[in-house]
Amino acid sequence: MKVEQIYTGCLAEAAYYIESNGEAVIIDPLRETDPYIERAEADGARIKYVLETHFHADFVSGHLDLANKTGATIVFGPTAKPNFEAHIATDGEELKVGNVIIKVLHTPGHTMESSTFLLFDEEGKEHAIFTGDTLFLGDVGRPDLAVKTDLSREDLAGHLFDSLRNKIMPLSDEVIVYPGHGAGSACGKKMSSETWGYLGDQKKTNYALQAMTREEFVKEVTDGLVAPPQYFPKNAVMNKMGYDSIDDILAKGLNPLSVRAFKAAWAEEEALVIDTRHQDDFANGFIPGSIFIGIDDNFAMWVGALITDLQIPILIVADEGRQKEVVTRLARVGYDNPIGYLEGGFEAWTAAGEEVDAVEEVTAADLADRFDKEGMNVLDVRKASEYNAQHIVGAQNFPLDFINSNMSEVSRDKRYFLHCAGGYRSMITASILKSRGYNDVVNIKGGYKALVETNLPMTEFEEQITEL
Missing domain, CATH: 3.40.250.10 (Rhodanese-like domain)
Structure with missing residues (x-):
């Protein structure tokens, strides 16, 4: 049995790869599918399931593309109603993967379909839980990100209280906790910088797992919450309803444009120009009217927080060789309309004698x-x-x-x-x-x-x- 965490720092997001006897599972994949497919191929394994802990709000998952390319079955927990073919598991259902078993634990609270996946090893012993946004290290998922629900955040927090007490805390202290996010994510408020730990330690140190009444828990979990980033509900809808293949997004975005073509597309499409170079380079000179969001920091999070229209046409200024990275990271948070990049970068702009500005x-x-x-x-x-x-x-x-x-x-x-x-x-x-x-x-x-x-x-x- 192999268990690997695939952590993406710029989104503070963790996906997981589990393999046993030639069969593999991917949990909560990011939108680009090649890393997961290549990882399974290296083991000579077939991806059998793509497990989704819930309808994610902070990124667009790769479940659809991954299933289409591998034939894997998408699995959600109870009550999920996706707009595409998927297996909706029952609470307690067991999925066989090679010589191991993954048990579906319905743990509503962060969202109503939220589920935790409990992995049993080859000897049938509880090995790890993949908690998504139900339980983090040091925190729990915020209860105000569910898609189109009549429940208040207090109602959801109450469900989360029950899920933690009835489904998670009775498990062995030796069980490994593999959460969906770490520090830096907006899906919680007190997350640890560690990306995995033991359930026994969480029972001792996580504020949400301490002895308290249901009412005290609801107040503690909802206290201090501010409005989530504006792209969160839009990403959740995309994950539920479906989206275009990332291959199509890459083909459209990796379109090299001369200075003349770049200017024409900017005017004709009323596009937004994003300059992704380092801030020092931007300060020294940039295209007037462009917006700086550097690729070397929390790029996707800031794009999502600041650009309200996910379908706005986007033109890219990037360092040579990093254009694909920019388009990929835009797609991770649902910005699916990049229309090209400036061929030759900012240097081509200055070489053409075009106007520049500086900070x-x-x-x-x-x-x-x-x-x-x-x-x-x-x-x-x-x-x-x-x-x-x-x-x-x-x-x-x-x-x-x-x-x-x-x-x-x-x-x-x-x-x-x-x-x-x-x-x-x-x-x-x-x-x-x-x-x-x-x-x-x-x-x-x-x-x-x-x-x-x-x-x-x-x-x-x-x-x-x-x-x-």
Whole structure:
């Protein structure tokens, strides 16, 4: 028996590969299918099942393409009603895979169809649970992401209480917990940075598994929740209703365009241009009107949080050789309409003599030297929880997460100095502001990490409150 976790850091997402005696299972795959198919082929195994713990909200799963390419059966837990052929398992149903058994445990709460898969080894011993978003290390799934339900988040939290107490906690302490996500995911609020652990440890340390009443649990799990990223419900619908093959998305997006063709497509399609280079390169020069979201950070999450239309035509500026990575990561969160990339990248644009823009930057030390001598408007674009923990005295919190709804808070007549924790989010903010006509913006290099080393007046440090 082989069990492998396939962890994708930019989404804080874990898929799983299980193989026994020539048969394999994939649990919660990402949209690109080749890695799973190649992994099974390396073992000489046939993928028998694609197991989905629930209708995911934070990414588009690869269940449909994987099943179509391998002949595997898609399996959901009880109550799931997908718009495509799938096996809807009953609670307690056992699936045979080679010499091992996987038992379906219906664990509603995160969503009503949410299920946990219990793996028994060749000797029939409980080995591991694949919990999806029911149980994380240090946390449990938020109860407000279900697709089209009449149940309140409090109702769902009540179901989650029952699922944990009746289905998960009675299992042996030695059972390994393989969750669907780790720290950094917006599907929970107190997740550990570890990506697997033992159930016995979770019984001791996970706040949601401690002795409490149902009412106390509901209050604890729902307290502090903020609105999920706008793309979450849209991805959940895609996972339930179906979507285009990623092969078609790649074929469409990996379309090299000359500078002339790029400009024509931009105008004709009313496309959005996303520059995915490093923020330092973007600051030094970029195509006016383009938006920076760098591929080397939480690219997919920020695309999903900021671009409200999943079908908007997208043109890509990328470093050579990284275009496929960009299109793939767009598709992971449901952005299925990339229409091409700038052949030759930004260098081709400048070589053609086209207009360029840049983002003015200052160091934290330079800002500190000028801070008391001239009035300046500092925008702290970190999350409210980060800002509340500690910030520059006088800085205004302008979270990037909510920039689309907070534009009325800034003025085109003012000069703004922007910072986040390290520089990535503030560069995104600068690019959005400049694309909307707010041209007098200055990025603070190094962000908050650099600012704390200066003599700028800071608020007293407070315990940081987790915010999704």
